[in-house]
Amino acid sequence: MELTQIRLLVTDFPAVYRFYRDVLGLKPQFEAEAGPYAKLSPDTGEAAIALQDRAQMAAVLGRLGVAAEGFRSLIVLRVDDLDAARAELGARGAEFVREPAPMGDRMRVAHLEDPEGNLIELQEWGALREQAVSGAE
Numbered sequence: 001m002e003l004t005q006i007r008l009l010v011t012d013f014p015a016v017y018r019f020y021r022d023v024l025g026l027k028p029q030f031e032a033e034a035g036p037y038a039k040l041s042p043d044t045g046e047a048a049i050a051l052q053d054r055a056q057m058a059a060v061l062g063r064l065g066v067a068a069e070g071f072r073s074l075i076v077l078r079v080d081d082l083d084a085a086r087a088e089l090g091a092r093g094a095e096f097v098r099e100p101a102p103m104g105d106r107m108r109v110a111h112l113e114d115p116e117g118n119l120i121e122l123q124e125w126g127a128l129r130e131q132a133v134s135g136a137e
Helices: 013-023 054-061 082-091 126-136
Strands: 006-010 037-041 049-053 074-078 096-103 107-113 119-125
Touching (some): 006 054, 013 037, 013 049, 049 054, 082 096, 082 119, 096 119
Parallel strands (some): 006 049, 074 119
Antiparallel strands (some): 107 119
């Protein structure tokens, strides 16, 4: 068994697609702003996020017709420099629901949400950052 993607069921496909492509800067496998499906990936790593039109899946499964409420998912993206990522994404229009702050003793995180309320966590791993800084000296 192999995990190929995490797929989000969305109602306003164009808005969510533009958010992941233009605000988060993920690269689409192919241009599909109108949907009903798209797969987007960061510059590094193997993981991908896919978007699927909720109405299309509701036609297949039936049970998905009602829009979900509140945070439905948590997508985690690791960044090398949380403050720089916060500034860059903020300049692209991202609205953060939690500014960068420690989470435990080895990580700093910030949270934002996409246009449909999916929560996104940006993580900066302390141990990796400390090693990179000490290795540069």
